[in-house]
Amino acid sequence: MELLVQEQDVPQFARMMRDDWVRSVQQEGTINTDLDAKLAAHDPDGEPPCPACGTAAPLVDDCCSDCGLYLG
Numbered sequence: 001m002e003l004l005v006q007e008q009d010v011p012q013f014a015r016m017m018r019d020d021w022v023r024s025v026q027q028e029g030t031i032n033t034d035l036d037a038k039l040a041a042h043d044p045d046g047e048p049p050c051p052a053c054g055t056a057a058p059l060v061d062d063c064c065s066d067c068g069l070y071l072g
């Protein structure tokens, strides 16, 4: 899909997209409360947590060792 917007409409379009995103977050909340807990509990001195699953462990071939998300 490709969406074309005239240059002068970009700020208004960005506002619409942001408002739509904020509305959906407010309606649905966060999807993975377990992930929120993992990210909040992560040790700031340790491995950074994976943004997808929250696992804080050394990468395997530049990927999260739990979910496989490429983080390299």
Ligand SMILES: [Zn+2]
Residues within 6 Å of the ligand: 050, 051, 052, 053, 054, 055, 064, 065, 066, 067, 068, 069
């Ligand atoms: Zn992961």
